[in-house]
Amino acid sequence: MTRKELFKNTLRKSVHAWKLINELPLSDDESLMLRHFMDQPGFLDLHWRMFVPAIKGQGTEEQKQKWLPLANKMQIIGCYAQTELGHGSNVQGLETTATFDPQTDQFILHSPTQTSSKWWPGGLGKVSTHAVIYARLITDGKDHGVHGFIVQLRNMDDHSPLPGITIGDIGVKFGNGAYNSMDNGFLMFDKFCIPRDQMLMRLSKVTREGKYVPSDVPRQLMYGTMVSVRQTIVSNASIAMARAVCIATRYSAVRRQFGSQNGGIETQVIDYKTQQNRLFPLLASAYAFRFVGEWLKWLYTDVTQRLEASDFATLPEAHACTAGLKSMTTSATSDGIEECRKLCGGHGYLWCSGLPELFAVYVPACTYEGDNVVLQLQVARFLMKTVSQLGSGKAPAGTTAYMGRAKHLLQCRSSIRKAEDWLNPAMVLETFEARALRMAVSCANNLSKFENQEQGFSELLADLVEAAIAHCQLIVVSKFIVKLEGEIKGKGVKNQLKNLCYIYALHLIHKHLGDFLSTNSITSEQASLANHQLRSLYTQVRPNAVALVDAFDYTDHYLGSVLGRYDGNVYPKLFEEALKDPLNDTVVPDGYHEYIRPLIKQHLRSARL
Numbered sequence: 001m002t003r004k005e006l007f008k009n010t011l012r013k014s015v016h017a018w019k020l021i022n023e024l025p026l027s028d029d030e031s032l033m034l035r036h037f038m039d040q041p042g043f044l045d046l047h048w049r050m051f052v053p054a055i056k057g058q059g060t061e062e063q064k065q066k067w068l069p070l071a072n073k074m075q076i077i078g079c080y081a082q083t084e085l086g087h088g089s090n091v092q093g094l095e096t097t098a099t100f101d102p103q104t105d106q107f108i109l110h111s112p113t114q115t116s117s118k119w120w121p122g123g124l125g126k127v128s129t130h131a132v133i134y135a136r137l138i139t140d141g142k143d144h145g146v147h148g149f150i151v152q153l154r155n156m157d158d159h160s161p162l163p164g165i166t167i168g169d170i171g172v173k174f175g176n177g178a179y180n181s182m183d184n185g186f187l188m189f190d191k192f193c194i195p196r197d198q199m200l201m202r203l204s205k206v207t208r209e210g211k212y213v214p215s216d217v218p219r220q221l222m223y224g225t226m227v228s229v230r231q232t233i234v235s236n237a238s239i240a241m242a243r244a245v246c247i248a249t250r251y252s253a254v255r256r257q258f259g260s261q262n263g264g265i266e267t268q269v270i271d272y273k274t275q276q277n278r279l280f281p282l283l284a285s286a287y288a289f290r291f292v293g294e295w296l297k298w299l300y301t302d303v304t305q306r307l308e309a310s311d312f313a314t315l316p317e318a319h320a321c322t323a324g325l326k327s328m329t330t331s332a333t334s335d336g337i338e339e340c341r342k343l344c345g346g347h348g349y350l351w352c353s354g355l356p357e358l359f360a361v362y363v364p365a366c367t368y369e370g371d372n373v374v375l376q377l378q379v380a381r382f383l384m385k386t387v388s389q390l391g392s393g394k395a396p397a398g399t400t401a402y403m404g405r406a407k408h409l410l411q412c413r414s415s416i417r418k419a420e421d422w423l424n425p426a427m428v429l430e431t432f433e434a435r436a437l438r439m440a441v442s443c444a445n446n447l448s449k450f451e452n453q454e455q456g457f458s459e460l461l462a463d464l465v466e467a468a469i470a471h472c473q474l475i476v477v478s479k480f481i482v483k484l485e486g487e488i489k490g491k492g493v494k495n496q497l498k499n500l501c502y503i504y505a506l507h508l509i510h511k512h513l514g515d516f517l518s519t520n521s522i523t524s525e526q527a528s529l530a531n532h533q534l535r536s537l538y539t540q541v542r543p544n545a546v547a548l549v550d551a552f553d554y555t556d557h558y559l560g561s562v563l564g565r566y567d568g569n570v571y572p573k574l575f576e577e578a579l580k581d582p583l584n585d586t587v588v589p590d591g592y593h594e595y596i597r598p599l600i601k602q603h604l605r606s607a608r609l
């Protein structure tokens with residue numbers, strides 16, 4: 001499809017999905033499933049995941065009563081317009097202004113520079129009638145920082161932009177189809193006025209007289225929509241990883257190379273330890289991210305209930321966990337999808353493998369909803385704060401509770417003696433805790449050598465990101481172990497999940513061996529025992545690998561991959577796909593007479609000369 005066709009087709013699908021949701025009707029959970037099977041980014045994502053939650057989280061009761069019924073019936077379509085051409089990560093650096101005019105009781109929205117143009121918001125370019133806009137609030141010449149506003153963008157009769165608004169699509173993005181189904185947009189305001197009551201005023205207010213009344217709750221609640229979406233992105237990482245792994249595992253069982261004895265059949269590539277060493281940790285990650293995603297959903301629900309009761313105590317942890325896990329799981333999944341493509345050899349590079357499209361549509365997850373490095377630095381700040389409070393009498397809680405055992409964890413030596421000890425959950429956990437704590441404490445010690453803490457933080461950014469990642473990996477490992485401690489239905493399922501849990505943990509030890517050795521969390525002998533155990537786990541997973549990806553229950557239609565077909569009938573179907581290519585419509589290609597023939601004839605003439 002051309003970009004225009006792709007975009008229009010996504011509109012068609014989105015509206016059809018909305019019709020089904022209402023007619024059947026579908027529950028919220030079922031609607032989310034429908035979104036997965038629709039399988040294309042589109043304006044609905046931003047409307048439901050960001051526009052509506054932003055109003056719910058930041059609007060007053062009156063504002064919710066006015067706007068939510070319209071949004072819930074999709075009589076207005078909204079997006080989330082925060083990022084600008086010049087600033088995305090640095091939200092406090094946004095330039096768009098919303099200046100209160102007491103004469104007219106309105107805010108004047110203005111884009112003072114080119115870099116202040118809104119740039120990237122999905123659904124903004126062509127579809128949205130409304131947006132939640134983030135802009136600097138100015139009253140009586142004073143800048144109160146960034147606040148949210150509900151703004152109508154387009155005429156409800158003919159969809160034309162309202163006077164004072166310049167709007168459009170930002171152009172083609174990475175890949176062929178992928179995220180190009182979405183109208184990521186730009187937007188400029190030229191002194192565009194909105195009524196005062198369209199500032200989202202649950203957190204802070206501007207009175208009729210133009211007085212700014214700051215909020216008595218943490219200002220970070222303005223970032224609540226991002227926290228909510230980051231949480232959902234973690235579960236989505238599992239879905240995308242599982243999809244790539246399903247394709248690569250099934251194909252690895254079909255594909256044979258080398259190893260033929262006396263003219264017999266060759267070896268299935270899944271039997272090569274190198275293939276297993278690349279594939280099975282990704283299979284384990286797909287399961288691990290699913291479990292940590294379930295836990296994160298619980299954490300998010302818990303913090304939301306606490307916030308409703310004005311208990312803000314767990315907000316920093318919820319922010320650190322959603323930011324860190326969003327970052328860690330999306331980075332691992334993007335890399336994992338690409339690894340799966342390589343695991344499928346040359347055929348993985350074919351469009352019909354399903355992997356190039358999956359990669360192209362997935363990889364912006366490392367950037368949207370917070371650049372992954374910027375988000376890990378938020379985790380690092382949280383960790384440095386926690387370390388600095390150790391010994392102050394305030395015991396760390398939740399995911400940092402392990403830091404409360406700092407004295408032990410800084411000194412302990414791993415008691416792993418044989419390979420099987422690596423299947424002991426307490427020993428594995430302690431290894432990850434020791435490594436994470438020691439990296440965090442080492443950063444804190446290095447920071448303390450700087451007179452200026454911010455300067456020190458800048459100098460140590462790379463180490464801080466690594467410490468944050470170590471902490472996030474510990475969370476994933478520990479939630480997988482907790483999952484195994486609970487009830488798991490199905491004969492033998494627990495054993496399979498145990499194998500995957502330890503593959504997940506031990507492959508991380510192998511991959512980040514430098515961290516584990518340099519922090520003395522393990523010795524080199526214990527590292528080789530871990531490798532030994534890892535190989536043994538691969539052998540145990542091998543007979544069940546295909547069943548473990550079948551368990552994701554993805555249809556062939558959803559996978560969209562010739563290589564990942566359930567029936568394994570890969571080669572005939574690759575031919576079928578090839579023959580469908582428009583280049584094969586004719587035997588002699590268009591362009592032959594224009595270019596190829598004259599070229600060949602010219603050579604023939606020179607040869608005769």
Ligand SMILES: CCCCC/C=C\C/C=C\C/C=C\C/C=C\C/C=C\CCCCC(=O)SCCNC(=O)CCNC(=O)[C@H](O)C(C)(C)COP(=O)(O)OP(=O)(O)OC[C@H]1O[C@@H](n2cnc3c(N)ncnc32)[C@H](O)[C@@H]1OP(=O)(O)O
Pocket residue numbers: 035036039040041045046049080082083088089090091092122220221223224226227229232233236239240315316319358361362367368369370371374378381
């Ligand atoms: C699709 C096809 C198929 C393949 C995929 C398969 C499946 C997918 C299927 C379906 C997918 C469906 C849906 C996916 C779901 C949704 C995705 C949809 C679309 C995505 C669109 C993306 C939209 C966007 O990108 S919106 C824009 C996002 N922008 C950002 O994230 C900006 C990042 N920057 C920031 O957040 C901040 O600027 C900052 C970096 C945190 C810094 O903020 P600042 O105020 O300057 O803070 P400071 O560092 O000084 O800290 C102050 C203080 O505040 C605390 N803090 C910061 N943030 C928060 C927070 N959010 N909550 C709570 N507290 C916060 C911080 O810790 C400090 O605390 P303290 O003072 O140290 O105690």
Ligand SMILES: Cc1cc2nc3c(=O)[nH]c(=O)nc-3n(C[C@H](O)[C@H](O)[C@H](O)COP(=O)(O)OP(=O)(O)OC[C@H]3O[C@@H](n4cnc5c(N)ncnc54)[C@H](O)[C@@H]3O)c2cc1C
Pocket residue numbers: 046080081082083086087088089090119120121122179184364367368369370371372373374377461
């Ligand atoms: C597909 C897609 C959809 C999007 N949808 C929306 C949307 O609906 N609404 C919306 O408002 N926005 C949206 N965005 C914008 C997105 O949220 C931003 O792109 C994202 O927050 C990253 O910000 P940035 O582009 O400014 O990156 P930058 O911050 O410019 O990052 C560039 C580089 O600088 C590094 N960097 C930046 N700051 C630091 C620092 N302090 N320390 C160390 N390194 C640093 C980063 O790691 C990165 O390597 C979307 C983006 C994409 C790609």
